[in-house]
Amino acid sequence: MKKYLAITGPIAAGIYCFLYLPILVIVLNSFNSARGEYEWKGFDLRWYRTLFADEAALSALQNSLVLATTSAAIATVIGTLLGYGLNRYRFPGKRTFNGFLHLPAYVPDIVLASALLLFFTLLRQRAGWLAPGMTTMILAHVTMQIPIVAIIVRARLEIWGDSYEEAAADLGASPTKRFRMITVPLMKPGVIAGGLLAFTLSLGDFVVSLFTAGPGSKTVPILVYQKIGSGHTNDLNALSTLIIAISALTAIIVALIQSSRRYQDT
Amino acid sequence: MDIPGLQAEKLTRSGERRDPFADRTTILELRGVTKVLGRGKDARIAVNEINLVAREGEFITILGPRGCGKTTLLRLIAGLDIPEPGAIFIDKTDYSHLPAHRRPVNTVFKHFGLFPHLSVSENVGFGLRMKRLKSHEIAREVMAALQLLDLVEVAQRKPGQLNRGEHQRAALARALVCEPRVLLLDEPMDGLDLKLRGELLSKLRELQHNLTIPFILCTEDQEEALAVSDTIVVMNEGRIEQAGPASQLYEYPANPFVAGFVGRCNLIEGRFLYREGAEVVVETKLGKISCSLPDTDAEKADQNEVSLAIRPEKVLVNDEESVDNRFGGMITEVEYLGSETRLRIRSNEVVVRAAVPNPRLRLQTWKAGDNVFFSFPPDNLILMDAR
Numbered sequence: 001m002k003k004y005l006a007i008t009g010p011i012a013a014g015i016y017c018f019l020y021l022p023i024l025v026i027v028l029n030s031f032n033s034a035r036g037e038y039e040w041k042g043f044d045l046r047w048y049r050t051l052f053a054d055e056a057a058l059s060a061l062q063n064s065l066v067l068a069t070t071s072a073a074i075a076t077v078i079g080t081l082l083g084y085g086l087n088r089y090r091f092p093g094k095r096t097f098n099g100f101l102h103l104p105a106y107v108p109d110i111v112l113a114s115a116l117l118l119f120f121t122l123l124r125q126r127a128g129w130l131a132p133g134m135t136t137m138i139l140a141h142v143t144m145q146i147p148i149v150a151i152i153v154r155a156r157l158e159i160w161g162d163s164y165e166e167a168a169a170d171l172g173a174s175p176t177k178r179f180r181m182i183t184v185p186l187m188k189p190g191v192i193a194g195g196l197l198a199f200t201l202s203l204g205d206f207v208v209s210l211f212t213a214g215p216g217s218k219t220v221p222i223l224v225y226q227k228i229g230s231g232h233t234n235d236l237n238a239l240s241t242l243i244i245a246i247s248a249l250t251a252i253i254v255a256l257i258q259s260s261r262r263y264q265d266t
Numbered sequence: 267m268d269i270p271g272l273q274a275e276k277l278t279r280s281g282e283r284r285d286p287f288a289d290r291t292t293i294l295e296l297r298g299v300t301k302v303l304g305r306g307k308d309a310r311i312a313v314n315e316i317n318l319v320a321r322e323g324e325f326i327t328i329l330g331p332r333g334c335g336k337t338t339l340l341r342l343i344a345g346l347d348i349p350e351p352g353a354i355f356i357d358k359t360d361y362s363h364l365p366a367h368r369r370p371v372n373t374v375f376k377h378f379g380l381f382p383h384l385s386v387s388e389n390v391g392f393g394l395r396m397k398r399l400k401s402h403e404i405a406r407e408v409m410a411a412l413q414l415l416d417l418v419e420v421a422q423r424k425p426g427q428l429n430r431g432e433h434q435r436a437a438l439a440r441a442l443v444c445e446p447r448v449l450l451l452d453e454p455m456d457g458l459d460l461k462l463r464g465e466l467l468s469k470l471r472e473l474q475h476n477l478t479i480p481f482i483l484c485t486e487d488q489e490e491a492l493a494v495s496d497t498i499v500v501m502n503e504g505r506i507e508q509a510g511p512a513s514q515l516y517e518y519p520a521n522p523f524v525a526g527f528v529g530r531c532n533l534i535e536g537r538f539l540y541r542e543g544a545e546v547v548v549e550t551k552l553g554k555i556s557c558s559l560p561d562t563d564a565e566k567a568d569q570n571e572v573s574l575a576i577r578p579e580k581v582l583v584n585d586e587e588s589v590d591n592r593f594g595g596m597i598t599e600v601e602y603l604g605s606e607t608r609l610r611i612r613s614n615e616v617v618v619r620a621a622v623p624n625p626r627l628r629l630q631t632w633k634a635g636d637n638v639f640f641s642f643p644p645d646n647l648i649l650m651d652a653r
Contacts, residue, residue, distance in 0.1 A: 164381055166346050169366035170373045171444060172396035178367075181392075185383045 023244060030237035047238040057239055060223040064243070067134065067209075067219060068202040071141035076195035078142070079149025083194075084187070086150065087157040104147045113211035116140045120212060133214030140212040141202045148201065149194035156190030193254045200247045286511075287496065290321040292358075293480055294343065294448045299352030301338055312338040314504035315352070320448060320480035325471070327491040328484040329527065330501035336484040337376075339501070340450045343482065345369040356447055367396070372441035373450040379437040380425035386436050387412065387421040393444035411443040415469070431462045435469075442473065451483040455490055467494055488528050492516075500524050516577075521650050525575040532581065532618055534574045535652055546649060548572055551616050555591050557647040571652040580646040581620040583609065588641040597636045607632055611640055 033044030051057050086098060104112065120136050123129045130136050164186060168178045206221040213222060220243055224236050301313040313335045320326050328336040341347045343354060345366035353362045361369050372393065380389050391408045399407070412418045415435040420428060428436065434454055441449060451470070455463045471494050474481050485491055491498050492512045499509040500523070508520040512528075519525035522533050536550035547556045555574060582588050595613030602624075609620045609632055620640060622632070632638075 163375070163377065163379075166366070167373075167375055167379050167381070168392070169346065170344055170371070170375075171393035171440070172367045173392075174367050177396065182381060186381075 026237050027241050027244065029234075030241040032234075032237075035234060047235045050235045051238045051242075054235065056218070057223060057235065060218050060220045061239070061242070063134070063217055064203055064219040064221075067137055067141060067217075068199045071138045071145060071202050072195050072199035074138070075142045075145030075149050075198045076191060079146045079194060079198070080153050080187070080191050082146065083150040083153030083190075084157065084183075087154050088162070101147050101150060104144055109205075109207040112144060113140070113208040116143065116208065117211040131214060132212060132217075134217045136212045136214065137209055137217055137219075140208050141205065144205070144208060145198035145201060149191075149198055152194035152197065153187060153190045156187055160186070189257045192257055196250045196254045200250045203243060203247055287321045287324050290323065292319050292321050293356065294318075294320040294482075295355040296343070297353045297355070299339070299342055299349045299354065301335075301342055301347055301349055301352075303338065311504050313342060313349075316504075316506060318499065318506070318509070320482060322478045322480065323474070324480045325474055325494055325496045326480060326482045326499060327495035327497070328482065328499045328501055329486070329488055329491045330484075331486060331527070334501045335504040336501050337452055340373065340452050340482065340484055343448065344371050344373045344450055370447040371450060372444050372446035373452060374434070374437045374441050374454050376452045376454070376456055380428075380433065380440070382425050385422050385424055386417060386428070386432075389425070389436060390417075390440045390443055393440065397444070407443055411439040414442075414473075415439045430458055431465070434458065434462075434466060438466075438469075438473075442477075447479055449479060449481045451481060453485050454483065455485065455487065463490070470494060492528075498528070500527060502527075518648060519575060519650070522573050522575065522652070525573075525648070525650070530578050530619060530621075532576050532578065534576075534616065534618075536572055536574060538570055538572050545644070548574060548649070550574065551614050552593050553614075555642060555647065556644050557642075557649050558644040559649060573650050573652045574642075575648040575650060576642050576646055578608065578619040578621040579606070579623075580643065581618060582641045582643065583611070583620050583622050584638050585641060588643065590644050591642040591647075592639055593641070594637065594639045597632060597634050597638060600632045600634055609638075611638060613640075 028040075030047055031043050031045070032040055033046060034041035082101075086094070086101070116136075116139075120130050120132065120139075124131060130139075164182050165178045168182045169175075173181065204221065206225065209219050210222055210225070213219065218226075220239060224240065227233070227236050296316055296318040299313060299316045299318075300311065302309050303312040304310055316339060318326075328339060330336050338347065342349050342352075345361070345364060345368070348363060353360060355361065356370060380386075381392070384392070387408050390411055391404045394404045394407055409418075412421050415438060417432065417435055417439060420432055420436075425433060425436070438451075438454070454470075455466060458466065467490065470481065470483075483490075483494070495512060497509060498512055498515050500507040500515065502523050507527075508515055508524045515524060515528045519528060519531070525531040525533060534550050534552065534555070536548040536555065539547045539549050539554070541547070544558050545556055546559055547554055557574060593613050595611040595618065597609055598612045598617070599608075599610040601608040604624070606621045606623050609622060611618045611620060618640060
């Protein structure tokens, strides 16, 4: 063990630096009083003040949060039902369906995004439905989040199979009671973890958002992209730091839930 | 000559047992219960036309190797699987097609029995909640069950914080508190160490003594079965090979499978030669072996290919007085076990296992390589169809 640490230690450290150093630079710079340059000139919260005075940034932040919360909520409900159904029921074509569930993870974002754009455009032209805006974005995000939630919930259910439901049946619980008193509480950590992951996925998504956004529904990643083009980056660092904080907090909650003693078995 | 003991002995040997439960009320009855598991090419008959009765206060052990269908049989009784075809009666009522939650049967499951999100006392009270008992009644019953099984101290813990023994006792408490008509135990000793096994076994025996319901335990461990059961049911490949009290299965196994699975046994294959009164002579690799049979076994002796079974402790080694079925051989292995010494004796490509009691104040004198003679007392040999 010790022998390998000499080699694996530096490699691991290198990988972590590669992953986290750029993020650290952004976070530090958001507190830097220097303007437009990467030189430390002292701790300052001015970029946060600028940010909170900036209507466009605040509206983007609000859009991002509304989008992430709404889409994650919808995807959690649908994804949970899907994950449960895939675990518990037999139906023709189940294997194929299970395979396709993983497809969105392999399909490049740009393909999904352009497909959705074409689809929405077609609907708008033919039926007059769905002008680009928050609604189309929510639909698009839900589409990409459902498989994530379903896969996590299904994995959670696969740990024990139906042994607990059978034990409950043996103790006199009817199917509805089994679902309510056993299945739902056992599934809950998976549902929460899936929902939070869907939330962070939506928060950080750029490609799909850009393709399906309307005039009034600019999100933080879109705003950042546009502003970088125009050269201002200081208050963007502050905005990015906020997004990173929200995502990190969500990830920590997921990790805590998944390692919770409460749901572990002997 | 009318000696009652002898008569009883012969009856037992012919399979008609003296049944201590004959006058007890039948609680559970299985008739022709069959279950096919899997579909299409993978389909196999897991349980094949099983008939079984369990009576008041009877402790039944279903004994069999892995995959013999014993767990499926318990699942059928519990209602987790539905027999097709076959019928299951509990207290004379047909429960064959009722699901598990509507049967007065509770199970102690092999694994993962306790709900991980509920505390021990919530787990134990689960069945009572399902019966819609009032909460103070539930609390009282749960407390009584926890006391009975020595779980009061861990009542508020989650299953993840219990040790193996507490886990199993909690599962037992949870099943018993529902006052089932039949209690099923699916390999409850699995994964317990020897000491905990012993404790749980004596607890089970004690509980069962105080309740009038039948217990049905399934296990692969024959010592467990011999220790607690009134009736042992030996299963193999979905069928019952033999059912009866431990002593009957041990002394008069019905076939080579039972002989080999319950206790240790020498099986010597041979060909039936002739019969003279109660005396049957069989040609084997060792030579001719004669074996005395009660007349009720007549039909068995007509088989051409037969097996002779004899328990290792019934083989006599270097016994000067024995004259029948005497053969010479060489000791190949000696195992000194304190109360007895186990020998393996090779003779004409046949290996015979013998267990010789160690006499008082004398060190064992057997060693590998010794030439000895051994003999099979004719009335200790069991003749059965070869399979």
